[in-house]
Amino acid sequence: MDEEKKTKSVDPSLSEKLLKTRCVMISGEINKDVADDFAERMLVLDSESHDPITVYINSPGGDVDSGFAIYDMIRFVESEVKVVGMGLVASAAALIYLSVPSERRVAFPNSTYLIHQPLSQLKGTAIELDIYAKKLGELRIKLDKVIADAVGKSVDEVSKDTERDHWLSAEEAKAYGIVGRIITNKCEL
Numbered sequence: 492m493d494e495e496k497k498t499k500s501v502d503p504s505l506s507e508k509l510l511k512t513r514c515v516m517i518s519g520e521i522n523k524d525v526a527d528d529f530a531e532r533m534l535v536l537d538s539e540s541h542d543p544i545t546v547y548i549n550s551p552g553g554d555v556d557s558g559f560a561i562y563d564m565i566r567f568v569e570s571e572v573k574v575v576g577m578g579l580v581a582s583a584a585a586l587i588y589l590s591v592p593s594e595r596r597v598a599f600p601n602s603t604y605l606i607h608q609p610l611s612q613l614k615g616t617a618i619e620l621d622i623y624a625k626k627l628g629e630l631r632i633k634l635d636k637v638i639a640d641a642v643g644k645s646v647d648e649v650s651k652d653t654e655r656d657h658w659l660s661a662e663e664a665k666a667y668g669i670v671g672r673i674i675t676n677k678c679e680l
Contacts, residue, residue, distance in 0.1 A: 510536065513570075514545045516562065521553030521583045526560040536584035537568040545680065546574045552582025555609050555630060562637075565590040573597065573680065576661070576670065581605035585669065586634065593671040597680065600673050604664040606638055607648075607656045642668030 515532050517525065546565065552558070565572050572591050575587070575600040579656050581586050585606050588596060598604075608631045615623070624648060631653075632646075639649040644667075664670040674680065 506629050512602075513542055514547065516547045516549075517584065517587065518547075518549045518563070520549075521550055521557050521561070521587070523554065523560075525559050525665060526557035527562075530564045531618070537570045541570045541635050543571045543573060544568070546572055546627075548574060548576055548580050548588055549578035550581065550584035550587075552578055552584045552605070555583050555586070555634070558583030558586045559634050561587045570635040571595070575674075575680070576602040576604065576664075579603050579605070582607060586637060589637060591670065593668065596669070596671040597674050598664065598672070599677060600641040600660045600661050601655050602661045602664075604659040604661075604669055606653050606659075606669070609634060609654045644668065 503512075510532060513536055514622070515529060516535070533544065543561060565574075573595045574588050574597070576588055576592055577594070578599075580598075580602060582605055603615070609627055613668055628651060631650075633670070635646050635649045635653055638644075638653070639646045659667055659669065661670060661673050
């Protein structure tokens with residue numbers, strides 16, 4: 492199987508139809524290609540009009556730098572953005588989900604959320620590992636602060652919660668402050 496088919500096989504015409512409704516989907520692993528594609532779509536939609544954009548997220552997460560690229564793009568465009576959590580919103584996807592104010596974060600009732608510290612598969616020399624470990628520690632502090640600011644908790648509390656995988660149902664994520672509202676149909680958006 493070639494690399495293109497591994498990442499995602501979406502019918503381009505379906506994707507174009509979705510864009511006409513000012514909706515963008517983030518699904519599957521978050522990586523540089525997904526972030527670049529997302530940025531292009533958001534910039535095009537924002538240049539066409541400043542009508543609201545809805546972003547649907549169903550992702551196990553992935554590369555945190557790509558997650559921050561998407562997070563920043565959502566905050567950069569002038570159009571109001573709403574995010575809808577569906578299926579799994581984990582790791583870097585949870586970061587992206589938190590890019591908008593609570594009142595614009597909605598969830599489907601059976602969605603699941605995961606926050607945790609950044610993951611790594613360190614390889615290299617001892618010195619390289621030491622440098623990378625320090626960078627990873629800085630990244631963890633940055634992520635915990637983003638989560639804390641978005642949910643209204645202290646960084647210390649979030650840091651304790653992200654020490655290990657912290658799984659939440661839609662209802663639990665709402666109580667935690669990740670989810671603003673749980674919806675069951677489109678008219679509630």
